Amino acid sequence: MTTTEKTAADWIAAAQDVAAKLAVDAVERDRRNATPYEEVRLLKEAGLVTLLGPPEHGGGGQTWETAYRVTREIARADGSIGQLLGYHYLWAWAARLVATDEQIAAVEELYTRNNFFxxxxxxxxxxxxxxxxxxxxxxxxxxxxxxxxxxxxxxxxxxxxxxxxxxxxxxxxxxxxxxxxxxxxxxxxxxxxxxxxxxxxxxxxxxxxxxxxxxxxxxRPLTYNTLNVPAIQLVFTNFYLGIAQGALAAGLEYTRDRTRPWPYGGDDKESATEEWYILDGYGDLQAKLWAAEALTDKAGAAISRVLHAPRADLTPEVRGELAVLIAAAKQRVIETGLEIGTKIFELTGARASASKHGLDRFWRNLRTHSLHDPVAYKRREVGVYALRGELPEPTWYT
CATH class of the missing domain: 2.40.110.10 (Butyryl-CoA Dehydrogenase, subunit A, domain 2)
Structure with missing residues (x-):
């Protein structure tokens, strides 16, 4: 199958294949903290680097909606590599955000033909x-x-x-x-x-x-020029979401395979998967994660339509509504992800805290990058819109 024949589902499947390779030694690579040349090579070989690139130059010609999903899949296995890929997509789109038509054509041919990162x-x-x-x-x-x-x-x-x-x-x-x-x-x-x-x-x-x-x-300014911030804020949201998904999946796997039932509760079970408090805990986390996924996907579909529409068509009102929706998604994902990153230890048990399991990396990754800009200001943006109907003005962080 050629690059141009691949559907969005094919690209997401390709990302899942790369993620499976990254997951094998994710804990060891996090400890080594070495420059991820090999990891970026995997992204390039899978064609993910040129996902948004023009088909006439060998790119995937895909939409941002797909790019966000691909970023999320990579981050499930390795939050760092998900961030690298998501940032790459934004910078690869930078010419479209602000450049002239001739400059856009030159940059997109350059990076797509050469598979540049x-x-x-x-x-x-x-x-x-x-x-x-x-x-x-x-x-x-x-x-x-x-x-x-x-x-x-x-x-x-x-x-x-x-x-x-x-x-x-x-x-x-x-x-x-x-x-x-x-x-x-x-x-x-x-x-x-x-x-x-x-x-x-x-x-x-x-x-x-x-x-x-x-x-x-x-x-020559356009409202479209200011989409760089909502676009990258949703990049953040998607790799945060991938990290949260990876954390929950790792916790569930550990509980199924290793967690022992508690024998002193008065309602003893044969397996940890039958423990009422464990079922309650995972049920709560999964429901919250599904809600965060739905809001993030809604935001991804909305901004993708705008990013691929004629640049002159974007109005400040539409841009502002997108920024509010993305702010809402980001705050939900951060809070849900941080809760998952800590709660899984209560549900997996004391032995899960052993360094060899690396379950702490999910919380560490999400906590580190979610400090990029204060989430309180994202809540405020949503609150001002909800209460007063006011849209946020574009800034370097809004």
Whole structure:
């Protein structure tokens, strides 16, 4: 079957195959914390990296709805690799978000034909990179605290402010160049394989013609340009959801195979799978997870329609409603996932806390990345919409 003949179900099945390979040694790889070159190779060989790429260049031509599901499947087995893939999809779409038609065509042909993997040095909480003009070139300089995908990326998305102006300029550059130094200093309790350390940018040159969305050195804004934040917030939501699904599946498997019934409760059972409190606990967690999945899928279908529609058609109202829906999905998934990540220990038993089982990695992964931006502000966005009917204004986090 050729890439263009694959259906969404085929791509999800391909992701499940990769996930099965990742799951075999997920605990050991998390401990080693080594750069995930082999893991990204698996993604490339399965065609998942070019899932959104144009069919005429060998890409899958799939929708964002499928990309979100694929991200989730990978994250079930390994939250770090799910994050890497989800971020890649957003950066691969960056040209479509802000660039001209000619720039979009060039970037999509480049990454699809070469099966390139994206990283990004675009952390809004740091000072912006400085961009200066040098004739027909732009020169980027500065430092970013986070650059997810760093060493495993082929291309890096840069963002900076043109010196003396307030103009933000995005550009896509080769990762492997002297002016980009990745510092390999990501050392957090979770999402350990995401290569999210800091980066220093020194005299990285880009032709003015490659400044995304600029025509005659002037940017032409559209509401569509602001979809980068809702799109990546739903990337977060989907790999969080995958982590939660993986946690529940691991807990269920452990209980079926290893958990012993409690012999001092006065209503003794032959098997832990007959224990009332265990059945009650898993029933509650599964119901909450199904609800979170349904809300996330609703958000995925809604934003996918917009992302694949003509860019000029998007209105601020539709964009705002999408942001609220995604904020609702994100908060539900975080709270459900963190509950699952801790509750499974009560349902699996004391021996499940042994390091060799690695059940703690699910909570660590979700807890680490869910601090990316305060979930309280997502609840507030939903509350303001529900109570006052007000839509959130676009920001770097909304």
């Amino acid at each position: 994206f990283g990004g040095a675009v952390n809004p909480r740091d000072s912006d990179l400085t961009v200066t003009e040098d004739g027909d070139e732009l020169v980027y300089n500065g430092h970013k605290s986070f650059s997810t995908g760093s060493r495993v990326s082929d291309l890096t998305v840069l963002e900076g402010v043109l010196d003396g102006t307030g103009d933000h300029i995005f550009a896509i550059v080769p990762s492997g160049q002297e002016g980009i130094v990745f510092h390999d200093d990501w050392d957090n309790i979770g999402q350990r394989l995401t290569e999210s350390g800091s980066v220093t940018i020194t005299d990285v040159r880009v032709p003015w013609a490659s400044a995304a969305g600029y025509v005659d050195r002037k940017f």
